[in-house]
Amino acid sequence: MEEFYYSPEDLGKFGDIGKDAPDLAQKFFDYYGAVFAEGALTEREKSLIALAVAHTVQCPYCIDAYTRACLEKGSNLGEMTEALHVAAAIRGGASLVHGVQMRKVAEKLSL
Amino acid sequence: MGTDKPGLDMDTFSTTLLKHGLSLHHDVTETLQVNVGKLCNMACRHCHHEAGPDCSEIMSRDTMEEVVAYARRARFKTVDITGGAPELVPHIEYLVGNLAPLAPRVLFRTNLTAMWDHRRDWLPQLLKMHRVELVASLPSLNAGQAASQRGTGTLEKSLAMLRFLNELGFGREGSGLLLQLIVNPSGAFLPPGQRQQEIKFRHDLHRKEGIVFNDLLTIANVPLGRFRRWLESSGNFSGYMEKLSSSFNPATVPNLMCRSQVTVSWDGYVHDCDFNVADGLWHGPHRLHISSMPGGPIPGAPIATGEHCFACTAGAGSSCGGALAA
Numbered sequence: 001m002e003e004f005y006y007s008p009e010d011l012g013k014f015g016d017i018g019k020d021a022p023d024l025a026q027k028f029f030d031y032y033g034a035v036f037a038e039g040a041l042t043e044r045e046k047s048l049i050a051l052a053v054a055h056t057v058q059c060p061y062c063i064d065a066y067t068r069a070c071l072e073k074g075s076n077l078g079e080m081t082e083a084l085h086v087a088a089a090i091r092g093g094a095s096l097v098h099g100v101q102m103r104k105v106a107e108k109l110s111l
Numbered sequence: 112m113g114t115d116k117p118g119l120d121m122d123t124f125s126t127t128l129l130k131h132g133l134s135l136h137h138d139v140t141e142t143l144q145v146n147v148g149k150l151c152n153m154a155c156r157h158c159h160h161e162a163g164p165d166c167s168e169i170m171s172r173d174t175m176e177e178v179v180a181y182a183r184r185a186r187f188k189t190v191d192i193t194g195g196a197p198e199l200v201p202h203i204e205y206l207v208g209n210l211a212p213l214a215p216r217v218l219f220r221t222n223l224t225a226m227w228d229h230r231r232d233w234l235p236q237l238l239k240m241h242r243v244e245l246v247a248s249l250p251s252l253n254a255g256q257a258a259s260q261r262g263t264g265t266l267e268k269s270l271a272m273l274r275f276l277n278e279l280g281f282g283r284e285g286s287g288l289l290l291q292l293i294v295n296p297s298g299a300f301l302p303p304g305q306r307q308q309e310i311k312f313r314h315d316l317h318r319k320e321g322i323v324f325n326d327l328l329t330i331a332n333v334p335l336g337r338f339r340r341w342l343e344s345s346g347n348f349s350g351y352m353e354k355l356s357s358s359f360n361p362a363t364v365p366n367l368m369c370r371s372q373v374t375v376s377w378d379g380y381v382h383d384c385d386f387n388v389a390d391g392l393w394h395g396p397h398r399l400h401i402s403s404m405p406g407g408p409i410p411g412a413p414i415a416t417g418e419h420c421f422a423c424t425a426g427a428g429s430s431c432g433g434a435l436a437a
Contacts (some may be wrong), residue, residue, distance in 0.1 A: 009246035041306060071296065074303030074311055 006060045010062060015060075044073035052087035121356045124420040126197070131361045135414045140407025141371045143187040143214070144431070145170075145178055146388055147203065148377040151196040152225045153260045157250070157295055159335040159389045159419075162195045170377040172202045177379050177402050179209045183408040190214040191246075191372075191431065193385060196225035202238055204339075211241035220246045220431075222261075222295075223269040228274050239279055244289040246328075247273065252315055256297040269405075273322045282324040292327045293433075299347040301358065301426050302329035305434040328433030333422040335389045337374050355421035361426030365437040369414050383414045385431065390417050 036046050045070040050062030054062030070080050128135060132233050148169030151162035170178075180338040182190060190210045197219060199332075211217050217240055226234065234429025238245065249269055251257045257266035277283060282290030292312060296302050309327035316322040332338050334351060342348040369384040373394065376382060379401050380393040393399065394408060 044303065044311070051225070071298065072303060074299045074308045077250055077256055077408060080216060101339045 008064060011061045011064060024109055042073075044070070047073045048075055048079060048083045052083040055084050056087045056091060116336075119354065124416045124418055124424075125164035127356065127421075128364070128416075129357075129361055131312070131364075132361035133361060135364065135415060135416060136365065137408040137411075137412045138199065138370045138410055140185070140373050141187060142189040142191055142368070142373070142378075143178075143182055143185070143407075144191040144193060144374040144385060145206070146193050146374060146376050146385055147175075147197045147200045147206065147211075147385065149193065149195045150199050151194060151222065152228065153196070153197060153262050154263070154337070155222075155339060156341050157260060157297075157332045158337045159333045159339075159386060160195065161336040161389075166195065168377050169200050170206075170379075172205065174377070174379040175202055176246075176373055178206065179213070180402060181375070182210055182213045185404070187214050187407070189216040189218065191218040191220070193220040193431070198225040198229050198234055204233060207237060207241060207243060211243060214316060217243045218246050220248070221241045222248045223272040223420045224265060225238055226262075227268050227272040227275070230272065235276070239281070241289060242287060244291065245276065245281055246291045246293055247276075247324075248295075249273075249292045249312075250295050251297050252312065253297075260297050261381040270322065272321050273316075277321075277323055282322075284323075289326075290324045292324050292331055294327060295330045295332055298343075299342060299351040299354075300334070301354065302331055302429065302434075304427065305329040308317040311429055318367070326433075329427075329429070330431065330433065331422040331425060331429035333386050333389075333419050335386060335419050352418065352421070355425045359421065360424055360426060360436055362430060363424045366430075367423055368399055368432060373404075375401050381408075383408075384409070386419050386422075387415055387417070390419060392417060409436050 015025075015029075018029075025039050030049065036043060036050070041049075047066055051066040054066050067080070070083075122130065149160050149162040149166035149260035150164070150169050151158075151166065152164060154161075190213070192203075192206065192210070194200070198221065200206075207217070207219065219418070230236075237243075247269075250260055252266070254266045257269070258264070273282075276290055278289070280286035281288040292304065294308055294312065302308070305328065308329055312327050313324070313397045316324070334342055334355070339348070342351050369387075372384060374382045374385050374388055376388045381401060381404060382388045382392065383394050387393070394415065395412065423429050423435070
């Protein structure tokens with residue numbers, strides 16, 4: 001039998017996390033629900049942000065959930081792909097901008 | 112992915128209604144929907160009719176005359192002409208021209224690309240002359256998704272036709288020529304909120320394409336025909352049906368289009384809605400031809416249902432006239 005650490009069905013069991021700490025779970029899920037409700041940003045915009053962050057933290061559950069959410073909130077594949085490029089640009093940029101540190105150290109050590 | 116054959120562990124639609132203490136029957140009929148046939152220039156993957164270029168089912172001139180006579184007898188508030196692609200049906204000008212004086216509101220559903228191919232013909236001018244409302248299908252503003260769903264180059268052609276219609280006055284404020292867009296999902300998921308999608312499409316179409324329209328309606332994909340076969344072959348059928356049934360919203364039931372509508376198929380027979388045409392479900396226990404109908408279905412008459420009805424009651428609800436509940 002094949003076994004995987006991540007299984008799509010497990011996403012539906014997220015609520016089980018409250019079994020041994022119900023008060024904390026309730027606080028978290030209330031907060032979570034409030035965060036994704038329509039506010040200054042639309043639910044669609046928030047889902048796009050969540051999709052990008054999901055790829056940054058590389059959470060398979062979140063990628064599954066927010067791909068579906070983005071489609072159901074009316075985003076198209078072009079918008080979703082651009083959101084990932086924003087995440088990729090920040091991740092790549094965060095690596096590259098540390099090149100400043102590299103250069104500083106190298107300059108100090110070099111003739 | 113493997114095939115996903117039906118064998119669902121879920122209540123039927125009629126059982127679901129019973130569990131909620133609801134029943135589905137006709138009210139006063141206000142709308143006559145006329146399906147003029149399955150002939151279409153495209154073969155969209157979401158199509159519940161499996162319409163396409165090779166379909167031979169089209170309404171004859173004799174049946175069109177029966178439809179006009181029925182509309183004269185029954186006096187509907189709205190006449191809704193759909194297909195297939197009505198543009199391709201011979202004598203469609205007869206049907207439009209003779210139905211228009213008989214109802215305060217006449218709708219003509221178009222996939223845009225069929226009309227683009229006939230844009231220099233009489234049709235757009237005829238629709239303008241009779242103040243027919245256009246209901247234009249535009250599932251996605253993403254070229255790749257539109258191509259996958261409807262065929263290569265579909266989005267570009269659709270946008271060109273919308274610009275052409277704007278030039279004629281359709282969709283322009285104050286022209287009296289109404290242009291509605293109808294948006295359905297590009298896959299096995301529910302449509303977005305109708306209001307939010309209208310805001311987005313209005314912004315994107317105006318900013319990027321200079322296109323305007325009056326209203327936008329969202330409609331769910333119905334698990335029949337070509338869409339159902341895709342659901343099954345892609346392994347999405349069970350998940351989609353569970354999504355539809357678990358999203359059943361009893362608040363949609365009083366507003367379902369089938370309560371106030373009668374649909375006539377291309378061969379002149381009476382159905383409770385266009386989806387029932389696709390599923391082969393007729394109105395009442397026996398096949399009825401419109402020539403034998405004195406008026407709309409009798410108020411209180413039952414409506415034939417199937418598992419596809421869950422598509423109209425999921426979430427905010429869905430109909431040929433858009434969402435049904437807040």
